[in-house]
Amino acid sequence: MIRLTVNGRIHDVGAAPDTPLLYVLRNDLELNGPKYGCGLGECGACTVIIDGVAARSCLIPVSGCVQRNILTLEGLGSRDHPDPVQEAFIEEQATQCGYCLNGMIMSTKALLMQNPRPSETEVLQALRYNLCRCGAHVEILRAVMRAAGHAVEGHE
Numbered sequence: 001m002i003r004l005t006v007n008g009r010i011h012d013v014g015a016a017p018d019t020p021l022l023y024v025l026r027n028d029l030e031l032n033g034p035k036y037g038c039g040l041g042e043c044g045a046c047t048v049i050i051d052g053v054a055a056r057s058c059l060i061p062v063s064g065c066v067q068r069n070i071l072t073l074e075g076l077g078s079r080d081h082p083d084p085v086q087e088a089f090i091e092e093q094a095t096q097c098g099y100c101l102n103g104m105i106m107s108t109k110a111l112l113m114q115n116p117r118p119s120e121t122e123v124l125q126a127l128r129y130n131l132c133r134c135g136a137h138v139e140i141l142r143a144v145m146r147a148a149g150h151a152v153e154g155h156e
Contacts, residue, residue, distance in 0.1 A: 007075030033073025044103030
């Protein structure tokens with residue numbers, strides 16, 4: 001058994017030590033925020049926050065997550081009380097298909113945890129490895145800037 005702390009709750013899972021964290025989150029804990037995208041850590045769809053840092057859960061073995069705090073999309077907020085980052089994405093309608101959304105939101109949350117008022121350049125740098133094929137980049141950038149407390153042109 002491997003003991004994990006996910007979204008503030010302790011879970012004992014019976015997984016092989018080299019099982020990717022993503023598989024444990026989705027299959028064992030039924031947390032479907034992190035998505036399987038490329039399986040190579042290149043698209044960002046599986047992003048979670050581990051000890052305050054954005055991480056690709058498809059690459060990290062579950063054994064490397066013992067005694068660490070894992071935060072998934074489900075741990076941010078609820079439908080009735082969304083996290084400010086989730087609220088900003090809703091306000092800016094920053095999604096089309098929604099597949100990249102988990103990674104964009106979790107990368108944004110990790111950025112804002114470390115830097116509450118990033119510049120646009122810093123936001124672009126933080127999201128540079130999160131892929132979106134739908135073309136919602138403008139709305140995503142607006143959402144991140146809104147979440148960071150910057151005035152968003154035409155919306156403030």
